[in-house]
Structures are given as C-alpha cells and as structure tokens.
C-alpha cells in the first residue's frame with residue numbers, strides 16, 4: 001500500500017510546486033478567503049499552506065490522508081460534473097507518502113484545533129483559528145533518486161510562485177501571500193479581476209492588452225488578448241483556465257495562434273489570459289493525474305469560440 005501510494009505520488013507530485021498546487025486547490029475547495037504559502041529552501045525543506053476555510057472535523061482528519069478518500073464527490077455520477085478543484089482523494093495521501101506531513105485544522109464548531117502527524121498518527125490539540133494548515137517537510141526524503149531531480153532552491157521557488165500566480169489570477173476574490181525563508185515574496189489582496197491581473201502580471205499588461213468577453217451557448221469566455229504593438233510579448237504569459245482550473249491545451253493554443261495569424265499575420269508569442277467557463281458535464285477533467293489536461297466533449301465548438309473571441313478583440317484594437 002505504501003508502495004502504491006509512492007507510485008501514485010510520482011504521478012501527482014513532481015516537485016514542490018506540485019504540492020503547492022494541490023494544497024492551494026484544497027484550500028480553495030474549503031472556501032478559503034485568505035491563503036498563506038510558506039516555503040523553506042524552495043519548498044524542498046518545507047511547504048506550509050494555511051487557509052481560513054471550513055476546516056476538517058477532527059473525526060475526519062485521519063480520513064483526509066487515506067487514498068481515495070474525498071469529501072467532494074459521493075458517487076461516480078458526480079464525476080460527470082465536478083465543480084471542485086479536487087475529486088480524486090489522492091493528493092494528500094500521495095504527498096504524505098513522500099514527505100513528513102502534518103495537518104492542523106479547526107472547524108467553526110471546534111473548541112480548539114487538532115494536529116495530526118501523518119507518520120506517527122499522533123493527534124494533539126493545537127492552536128489556530130478556523131481553517132486548515134498543511135505542513136509538508138523534507139519532500140522526497142525517502143526517495144533520494146527523485147530528490148536528485150530537483151533543481152536549485154531558486155528554481156523550485158520560482159515554480160512554486162508560478163503555481164500560486166495561476167491560482168491568484170483565477171481567484172481575484174481570494175487573498176494570497178507567499179513567504180520564503182520567513183520573507184514575504186509576493187502578496188495579492190482580494191481585488192477585482194482586472195486589478196488582480198494588474199497586480200500579478202503588471203500594470204503594463206493591462207495597457208498592452210485588450211479585454212474580451214464572449215459567450216456561446218454553454219460557454220463563456222473572458223480574458224485579455226495581448227496586443228501586437230506591445231513591447232512585451234511573452235510566451236511565459238499565456239494563461240488558460242477552464243472552470244477555474246489552470247490548463248494546458250493544444251486545441252486552445254492552436255485556436256489563439258490562428259486568431260493572431262488571421263488578424264495580424266503573425267505574432268509568434270502573444271501574451272494572453274483566457275478564462276473559459278463551461279457546463280462541467282461538457283468537459284472531462286479526469287484525464288491526467290495532475291489535472292492540467294482536460295478533454296472537451298465538443299472540441300470544435302471550443303476552438304471556434306476561442307478563435308472568435310480573440311479575432312474580435314484584436315480586430316477591435318485595430319479600428
């Protein structure tokens with residue numbers, strides 16, 4: 001069972017940033033309004049994610065660490081319309097199998113928080129306000145081969161920060177702070193969607209892009225298309241989310257590229273942010289262990305709508 005968990009961990013947990021993504025997903029699913037991410041040594045030594053969400057009832061704390069234990073879907077048919085970021089009940093168990101993990105949590109009705117040490121199973125009273133703190137220490141300590149593949153602390157930190165940026169862009173209503181070695185690295189207060197984009201990607205991103213909003217049946221697209229005359233056109237600022245989940249998708253990337261080619265006859269690395277909202281039953285998020293890939297029921301319709309949204313935004317900026 002330990003081995004199976006570690007194999008699953010290999011698929012879910014590639015590096016500290018994968019842990020950050022999963023823990024922040026959980027905090028958002030718990031309804032957090034403020035999320036703190038505290039890192040040591042690029043996240044390799046420690047990743048602590050603290051939220052002010054609903055908390056975990058003490059009786060369910062041990063369950064949260066069990067493989068395939070999820071409180072988010074009750075039946076297989078729920079899988080057809082996943083509305084939460086998590087649904088597999090795999091992340092915490094997988095992370096716990098390759099680290100020293102502890103969870104401290106408190107619900108609104110608890111008199112105090114409780115802290116569960118994953119390895120020893122020891123449960124102790126703890127002090128904290130409502131919400132959950134998940135501590136992940138010494139990632140891959142027992143699997144030196146994996147640990148060896150990690151890059152420098154600075155690189156791992158950059159990946160962790162990028163993971164939080166993706167969440168922060170998708171959830172402007174939630175406050176985020178990232179700390180490294182006790183120093184504040186980045187902080188985003190709750191804001192309007194446009195202000196959050198400015199806060200995360202820079203004021204010049206707003207000036208150098210054009211907002212669009214396009215809806216077609218069960219599909220709503222909003223975002224900003226980077227303008228060609230912008231000095232900065234950066235491939236590392238191409239962001240797509242589907243129902244709040246950051247994704248990489250060839251079909252969408254292709255649709256956007258073809259829009260730029262159509263209107264501007266080439267703009268190789270445009271910057272953009274694209275938020276796709278779609279009825280959950282029209283997209284399968286259970287394709288990849290890290291949930292970074294999705295499959296659309298009607299890929300053609302997505303391609304057309306994305307292309308249309310970008311063409312309109314770019315054409316409007318020309319006139």
Ligand code: ADP
Nearest residue numbers: 026030064070071086087088089090091092132
């Ligand atoms: P999943 O997110 O797919 O359900 P996880 O392994 O990530 O699986 O988490 C297992 C369970 O632990 C969740 O279903 C949830 O009930 C609980 N949980 C984890 N993190 C938190 C959190 N920050 N706040 C509240 N509950 C949490």
Ligand code: MG
Nearest residue numbers: 025026086091
């Ligand atoms: Mg999860």
